[in-house]
Amino acid sequence: MNRNKSKRQESKASKPFLTLLKETKPSYGLLAIAIALSIISTLVGLVIPLFTKTLVDGFSLASVSKMQVAAIAGAFIAQTIAGGVSIYILNYVGQKMVASLRERLWRKFLVLPVSYYNEARTGESVSRMTNDTGVIKTLVSENIASLFTGVISIVGSISVLLYLNWKMTLVLFTVLPLSALILVPLGRQMYKISKGMQDETASFTATLSGVLSEIRLVKSSGAEQKEFKAGKAGIMNLLSFGIREGKINAMINPLVSFVLMMLLVVIIGYGGMQVSSGALSAGELVAFILYLINIVMPLTQLTTFFTQIQKAKGASERMIETLGAEEEMYEGKEIINGSETAIRIEGVSFGYKTGENVLNNVSFQMLPGEVTAIVGPSGGGKTTLFSLLERFYMPLSGVIKFGDNPVSEFSLTSWRRQIGYVSQESPLLAGTIAENLGYGLDREVSKDEMINAARMAYADGFIEELPDGYNTDVGERGVKLSGGQRQRIAIARALLRNPSILMLDEATSSLDSQSEAVVQRALSNLMKGRTTVVIAHRLSTVVNADQIIFMEKGRITGTGRHEELLQNHELYRQFATQQLQMLAPEGDTSVDEEDR
Incomplete structure (x- = not known):
């Protein structure tokens, strides 16, 4: 019963693996040609022992014609x-x-939601793209032909051997099945090890x-030893799997050699007696030995193929999950014209984990052309609400509307094209300033547009x-620029998008007072x-807002203009007072009565 269950599991693992290969749409014509050529090469190899047999049994080189020599040489060539x-x-x-498979994976990675990357680590995705697809490539380019040629070589050799001397051929079958009984369980072990690897x-x-x-964080935190230990643990785990894989190979390869030697001893010993008695010619014995090699060598290749296919199964499972x-x-x-359309948040609740809501029944509206400060x-x-507006996540309940329509009814590309987003982190990609300014735009950006956007963002001076001006390389994640410079480039990038909706996560927080102004x-x-x-943390940002939304623990506890909330909302009053004290000259902590 356990054996049947194991077979069903192996079959279940094979089906998605074969489906994955099929979906890469290989060139079946080229595959057929390659396999046909391999088969031709194998068939020529099956003729050589017969020629050797004739030669040993008294066929002299003197009797060979030039045409025969040319034919043999042509066959070898x-x-x-x-x-x-x-x-x-x-x-x-x-x-x-593999290129097709990597293309599918890369496309998939780009269209997966942000929630996927909250759970999946970046390095694991990189491994899917590189290591796992490499295993598939090795199987197809190096091992798949051995399946066909190996079978043909073994079947062809056994057929010829049965024709030459069926009794001696049956002796082979007393040994070959024994090796199969050992190799099959080892293949299953290799599958488990390969999947773990x-x-x-x-x-x-x-x-x-x-x-x-994040090497700068590691160094500034003095965490080199901690990370070394974590990395060493991973290296030791890989070492453990590698040693286990080596043990399997250490059993498989000597076993094949042992089978070969045992067969040689049996054939030479038994065949020698047959030659002595006259039941077998010396040429037939030599042919037997050559055909034996034609059986054992492909058997080794088939063993490698089945080992590699076990690895490919393990590699493909994660890719199948990702796809x-x-x-x-x-x-x-x-969206045709979004500049005149209101945004309505109606009863929105959301949580990253079930039962742990970050937003609870949030409702408000943002009128076109007006500024809403949160x-x-x-x-x-606050940041979670921004993520919902960007449609990184969907509300668990409630709806976000653009005009009278839920935002989910609009194409994601069209919706995000309406938004210009500047965050506190100001992410930049490796490349030039010009490339970062025009990043994501579906049109060519002229030099004048870049300069104008940079000027409006107060970035033209330092650029x-x-x-190299606008052709300056910013380094990975923009590390060659200061935080303030990265922030201003991000603002200029948002300006170039010419969006109908602006989302600013304290966009000026990294700037000095002069640049901020x-x-x-x-x-x-x-x-x-x-x-x-x-999203505002400074009073100067919210004083002139058309409406202020005050949020506490995922709920809106106050809505109105600055003056209204000063009078009606205790926590907002404390927030405003603290901000005014921070802005007051040193030693002067007084607050104007009007501001109170």
Whole structure:
């Protein structure tokens, strides 16, 4: 019963693996040609022992005609060429299949929702793209032909041996099944080890990516030893799997050699007696030995193939999971003109984990052309609300509407095209300033547009002072620029998008007071005619807002203008008082009665 269950599990594992290969749409024509050439090469190899038999049994070189020599030489040359071309075609097909698979994975990674990346580590995704697909490529380009040629070589050799001497051939079958009984369980063990190896490789790659991408944090925190220990643990785990894999190989390879030697001893011993008695010619004995090699060598290749296919099964399972993950829904209506449309949040609740809501029954509206400031203590749900507006997540209940339609009815591309987003982190990609300014735009940006946007964001000054100007490389994640410089480039990037909705997560927080004043004026000009929502921590940002939303623990506890909330909301009054005290000259903590 357990054996049947094991077979069902193996079959279940094979089906998605074969489906994965099929979905890469390989060139079946080229595969057929490559396999046909390999088969031709194998068939030529089956003729050689017969020629050797005739030669040993008294066939002299003197009786060989030039045509026969040319035919034999031509067969060898054809075998060599066919083998070489077959290897190239299989490698070509394998590379194309892996490229197709990587293309599918890359597309998938880009359309997966943000929630997927909250759970999956970046390094694991990188491992899917590199290590796992490499295993598939090795199987297709190096091992798949051995399945066909190995079977043909074994079947063909056994057929000829049965024709030459069926009694001696039956002796072979007393040994070959014994090796199969050992090799099959070892193959299953290899599958388990390979699957564990793939998972551990992905985890180790994730650790490396995480540490190296935040190497400045590691060094500034003095965490080198801690991370070394974590990395060493991953290395030791990989070592453990590698040693276990080595043990399996250490059993498989000597076993095949043992089978070969045992068969040679049996054939030579038994065949020698047959030759002595006259029942077998010396040429037939030599042919038997050569055909034995034609059986055992392909058997070794088949063992390698089945070992590799076990590895490929383990590698493909995670890729299949990734390719089957739920994608963001990009389909929907196009937004023609969003600048005159209100945004309504109606009874929205959301939580990252079941039963732990971050937002609870949030409702308010943002009128076109007006500024909405969202304030409140940390952890109140302000950033989560921004994520919902960007449609990184969908509300658990309630709805966000754009005009009279839920935002989910609009195409994701069209909706996000309406939004200009500037966060506190100001993320930049490796590349030039110009590339970062035009990033994500579906049109070419002229140099004049860039300069104008940079000027409005107060970034033109420092850009022009750089040696390469707008062609200056910013480094990975923009590390070659200061925080304030990155912030201003992010603002200029938002300006170039010309959005109808602005989302500002304290966009001027990294700037000095002089730069902030200029950028604030630029943002004020940009806000005209646009719906703006801003997460604010400074009183100067919210005083002139058309409405202020005060959030605490995922709920709205106050809505109104600055003056209204000063009178009616105790926590907002405390917030405003603290801000005014921070702005007051040293030694003067008084607050004007009017501001109270």
